[in-house]
Amino acid sequence: MTTTTVDETALQAFVLKAVDDLGAGYLGVMVSLGSRLGLYRALSESGPLTSAELARTTDCAERYVRDWAASQAAAGYLVYEPTAQTFALTAEQALVLADETSAVYLPPAWNVPAAMWADEAKALHAFRTGEGIAWGDHDPRLAHGTAAFYRNGYRASLTSQWLPALDGVVAALERGIAVADVGVGHGHTTVLMAEAFPNSRFHGYDSHAPSVSEARRNARAAGVDERTTFAQVRADEYDVLGFGLICFFDALHDMGDPLGVLRHAAKSLNADGTLLLVEPNAADRLEDNLTVVAQTYYAASSMICTAHSLADGGELVLGAQAGPARLTEVLNAAGFSRVRVVAETPFNLIIEAKR
Incomplete structure (x- = not known):
């Protein structure tokens, strides 16, 4: 026997x-709660506020708000001033927590781990059997949280940076x-492109019926349904x-x-057409992928991405951290001879492919 x-x-x-990671949960x-109850928004618009003032402003019960605000101050999500007993958001915190148009607005993203917890029994069965879990079989918060998480990042980069990085695409x-x-999905990328390029016509495809319905609603709301x-x-x-142009966004x-x-x-593109592939950012080797972002993506992959790929036939299960070398290999095998990474963010790789 050996002793350790x-x-x-x-x-x-x-x-x-x-314990720190547990606290994040x-x-x-x-x-x-802070987002859905308007607590962050009230602090952004009217702060600094005491817990009583914040409760009155948001029509919430003060005793609940008091503990909520204390939890946020302890986590570094609010600034507490002990003399006045007020809570406030810094400008940077407000961009992440209160400004729904900000590229770094994150509260809806917490719907994703909530859905993952709700689907734990399905994941246990999938792990033990190797079966898949289809996108539509997950808790509904998954689709909404995923769409909201990516929406503002796409809004900040798609038409201003990613499309211009493609050879000749903006002019086309x-x-x-x-x-x-x-x-x-919910059509946010289609709507963004349709708003920016009124002379083009846009066709969105998805196998998930509720997402297709949501995409149509979003297009009508933006006035681009025609x-x-x-x-x-x-x-x-x-x-x-x-x-x-054919696009795949995450x-x-x-x-x-x-x-x-x-x-x-490849068959559906014109001879001079372009494929835009946006995938989660990843290095090619696991040892180069040991980051907080990769941690999140690997976890999502095990319960969501890989699970749906297996439910969808599982011919080739890439997972959420495939990396540029693997993606290029698959693109080449599909008939795309010219492949290049044209941009990247902490969250995404942006790849151009041509036949």
Whole structure:
């Protein structure tokens, strides 16, 4: 038998890290409540406020608000002034917690781990059997949280940075082309492009019926429904229309047969058309991927992305951290001979592919 000597200092350090992560789980519930109750917004517009003033402003019960605000101050999400007993948001905190138009607005993202917890029994079964979990079989908060998490980042970068980084695409969009948005979800990317390029026509495809309905509502609300269409269809079964641009926004790695999907896209593009692939940012090797962002993506992959890919046939399960080398390999195999990374963010790789 061998005995293991425990380093007490290392043990205590790891316990503190685990407790810190546990606290983040508690914090997420508080952030969601603060957003949905308008507590952050009130502090952004009227702060600093005492807990009593914040409760009156938001029509909430003061005793609950008092503990909520204390939790936020302890977490560094609010600034507490002890003499006046007031709570406030810094300008930076307000961008993350109160400004719904900010590219770094995060409260809705906590819907995703909430959905993951709600689906724990399904995940246990999937892990033990190797079966998949389809996107539509998850708690509804998953779709809403995912769409809201990515929406503002797309708004900040898609038309101003990512599309201009593609060779000749903006000029083509301004002239007028047909665009496919595959795995469209709630349609935020389609709407953004349709708003920016009124001469082009946009077609969104998704296999999840509730998301397609939500995309149509979002297009109507934005006033672009006359130049957008949305259809419930698999990613390898939409009509071949001769597209000038085909887009996949954080969707390809969820699909059960990404190679077949990309081959269909290659057939559906015009001869000089472009494929825009936006995927989660990842290095090619696990040892280069040990970051907080990758931690989040690997966890999401195990319960959401990989699970749906397996439910969708599981021909090739990329997962949420495929990396540029693997993605390039699949694009090449599908018939795209020219592939390059044109931009990246802490969260995404932006890849251009041409035949």
